[in-house]
Amino acid sequence: MERLDFTLNGKAVAVTGAARLTLLDVLRDRLELNGAKYGCGLGQCGACTVLVDGAPARSCVMRAARVQGRAVTTLEGLAAPDSGTLHPVQQGFIDGQGAQCGYCLNGMVMTAVALLARNPDPTEAEIRQALRDNLCRCGTHLEIVASVRHAARRMAEAADV
Amino acid sequence: MSEPLPGLLSIFDDRPEGRISFLQIDETGRVTARNGHVDLGTGIETALAQIVAEELDLPLSDVRIVLGDTASTPNQGPTIASETIQVAAHPLRLAAAQARQALAGLAARQFNAPAAEITTEGGAVHWRDASIHYGPLIAGTQLTMRLDLEVPVKDPADYRIVGRPMGRVDLPAKLTGAFTYIHDLRLDGMLHGHVLRPPYAGRDSGDFVGRSLIGVDRASVQGMPGLVDIVVEGDFVGVVAETPQQAQAIAEALRVDWRMPPPLPPMEPLAQTIKDQPSTPRLLDSTGDFPRGLAECHSTLARTYLWPFHEHGSIGPSCGVADWQDGAPVVWSGTQNPHMLQGDLALLVGLAPEQLEVRRLQAAGCYGRNCADDVCGDALLLSRAVRRPVRVQLTRAQEHLWEPKGAAQLMEVQGGIGLSGDLHAYGFDSWYPSNRGPNLALLLTGRISPEPHHAMMGDRTIVPPYRVPHKRITCHDLAPIVRAAWMRGVSALPNTFAHESFIDELAHEAGEDPVAFRLRHLDDPRQADLVRRTADEAGWQSGRGPRLRRQGRMAYGQGFAYATYVHGAFPGTAAASAAWVCDVAVDTETGEVTLTRVFVGQDQGLVINPDGVRAQIHGNVIQTASRTLTEEVTFDAIAPVAKSWASYPIQSFAQVPEIRTMLVERPGDPALGVGESAAVPAAAAIANAIFDATGIRLREAPFTPEKLRAALAANVAAALPAPPRPVRKRRWRGIAALGGALTAGALALPLHSAIPLSRAPSPSQFTSETLARGAEVFGAANCAGCHTAQSGAPSAGGRPMETPFGTVYSTNLTPDPQTGLGQWSYAAFERAMRHGISRDGKNLYPAFPYTNFARIDDGDMQALYAYLQTLPPVRAETPRAAMLTPVNLRPVNAVWNAMFHDPAPLTPDPAQSEAWNRGRYLVKAAGHCSACHTPRNALGAEDASRAFAGAMVGTDWAPPLAGPEAGARGWDQPAFAAYLRDGHAPGIASASGKMAEIVASLGAVPDADIQAMATYLASQVTDAPPLPRIEAEVPPGPTSRLFEAACASCHLPGLSGAETAAQVPLTMSSAIRAPQPDAVIGVIRDGIEAPLSLPLRDMPAFGAELDQARIAELANYLRARFAPDLEAWR
Ligand code: FES
């Protein structure tokens, strides 16, 4: 049976029999990670977003085989592995209370991580633009934008010390 | 440290459903509090914890709230109408106060002090200098007390926790992926179910419901991996398998026959449809004498307002888990109403409700009756059948199609102003086709009758808040037309849309400022205060509308609306009141309405968690603005259309307005529900603002750009752009070109002599160099591409080729002696390759590119032959061709060859480099690039005068590789080389479909040869100015919204660089620039699954989401927007 090897949140993992599965299926159903969510399966909502080699990816429209040999980061992999200290973006979402039901949260957080890696001090318009393809039905948009700003501030502070 | 002695303080009550413990404190000092309502994503858990922590004077972190478990929480009815804080929290508050009193009593005994002197703070009791924490105080004690409804509670003036902003208690776990939503529950031994729904999607009444199944062909999925069971009962069909993917694959493969349901009544015009349904009038308010009052008015208006069907649109499709447990089932659910679900499920499986337990886990945000309950019925039926836990996850399409829709509503208002200038008569009729959404499993199994029933829910906020001497308010109750139930704001939102629009219309008639007009008719001082303060704080610009402020093409306006959300059976209970002032900008050319700013004033009495209240206001504003401006469920003859966000777009960050809130502080008043109130005035406020900006009164939501454009155009009597003409079906023109494949069976008669069978040489006779060279030729020619059937063995043939004369199939290239090339001599093989004549003498279909292959040199030809003989032999008969008419091509073929076929080898051009000559050979011989990229004449021969000018191949487009067109795209040697190697020339093109397979096959070809091909191809390119790469502005409408919702996330992503985004901009898409739409249509329908060996990306298929007409509209839209320099497709 063909074997898929990749790095997941810093650790090597191997999965067999995943040739026809999406990355989302592998993460949720084979590796039992809950961070990435199923929302539409069509790349429309962003609930399933993960990072592949640091770039955001909609794991519901990506065949798992495409991450062979690559590094995947999920929501579970953001906090410091030893101390459990939250990633500044996670902290920012607590500061800004960026969730109602929180089902969209994974996509918002992972996209924000990708955005801030590229643009550490985005304007409100840039944040809205970057998150434009992530749907939130609860209408938490303003809190989410505020959360990303908090995250940017925290990252800047951490960089200063 | 020794373990503390166990201890418990418990406050209970005996209720019809049994003894319920509301609150317990144990020896650790932790509190567990229970409430029968659930957290729908609104943070109610946090607010309840605040209430308990406040009364008990302990830190929020010591409180655990259990919500909605039928076995342990009270039945407090459904979590609807925003009444958790208003009603359901009350016993919890009392229980906490009582517990505090009991703790003080314990402490008084311990300290030997008067109880009145005991204070509590920080989870401890205090007396003078002594203090002791609740835990140690309780250790060793068992204290059980009945809930005392008279217990004194804290004075709100002393609140320290309630009224303060508090972070959500569930947020940290949600941020790390540690939180367990219903979707995340995994039980030992859990199996997975996938349901197959009948064709009457989204309908719940009519005698076909539960009686449409003809049969299930279990044999059709026999032996599929993972299959555990197929469960059929009435119209319920479900598959159970080991994994979710297996369950889905089996369900999709399962052959099920259904009777087709009768069509829906025509759903347009919707107002007529609603009014034509049988309904029962209910007169709710008949103050004064309405007919007389109306007759006395000096000016009257009669208006009709219409609200469409909406999707709740939870971001996570519903999920449920059931464990049969030998007849004492437990069901885990994201339900809004655990106790009602318990009753429904018990009925479904013939148990008494108390034999069945429902445990509530959080789901994706819930805004009313969605599929959360239905999926639990599915899971329970499946678990009962297999006696193991079963999880069912609905698909996005199942949720969209089947969820009970937010009901449409029709409102007719008649009223007028009396001689005094006051509102004098007001008649209001409302039709709300909905019920409570009976559980789908009960309907599908026939457990309950599918007779149409109505619920009397159209009466929320049906009486306007204004003083009117003569009123006649009637609610017409009617059963749903399609499955429809409550959604945020229930009927109060549409009713208020009508009331508050109509009041604005009357104010206009009266020539008054709309806010002043309202205030003149508001008697309740608290309500008037809210209206006044909201207008003041928001900066309401008073005056008579419409003010028609214009700046260029933009028109600006401001609107006001206000309502008290009244819920529960008429006359109902008031929740919070909310007032809106909103600003809009209207683009008078496109008709787009931008909601720029919303100010909400809200009076909710005591505020428990201001952050939570503000979040609720924001959510209500954003969601309801989206419902008002764009959302609408449409229907085909049978069922709702939308199966994903593509056809039902919702709000995005791009549309979110600036929102300001003003919470009126009334700490002395009871807390009122805030879950829906701010939604209720939304539609009217926006309609009023649009009127102020443009003078146009929109009375039918949604207020889409196309609707407003039409109204604006009618206003200036200008003609509208003609609707796009329907796409005509493409006809065959001449003989369509095929890719290159040996296709058998084109002819009835042998034309040439057969070459006798002869055992092919054994592979050991060939040198490894020969075989390696053969593999390269095989790769360069992509033989496997055409000669491998979908999910067939490699190179064993059987791939269907559509031709104008019928379908032919590629042949088996493996050395199987009976069905493949195992008994072909080299001579037979070479004749086929160079002359298109099969071993048995029959002609191969003429489009087989032997005109290219003839140029393969002898060495390569022999190597290819050798290589083919080393493939693993596969026995695979070539399917018989299905020709439309008997075709005798003998004379045609002879003439054709004479005219068009030049089997002479290529002679090297000494003026060109070695690489160029090598490249030309590869491109023209084995590569047979021209077979697709060169247009053909009417007889199907390549038109040499237009070599590589681009051609349609079936429904694919093979774009130009030569001339100025290729130059304009930016093709040069490095670009060709990158493309042929990786399938991707950055910024120019990305291979998909057939071409991606070819590039994958070229993986066998060495770099030097790829470079050589690129060198030759680049020499055919003529310099030209680059493609314009411009995007046109296309008037917004359903298709632009579809594009934004379904395509933009990958094709115009807000954050570039995504790993799943398209690699080439649509302005460069060759398919969009093709002469016919077929290629674009094909890719939208079928998606892209690119070879894994190449760094390419996939695209999901939309064939199951969008019907042909929508795909064709989308293709036309893409052409108009991304290739504006080209003509529209005809
Ligand atoms: S689930 Fe992947 S984008 Fe919606």
Ligand code: FES
């Ligand atoms: S918080 Fe519920 S979908 Fe975003």
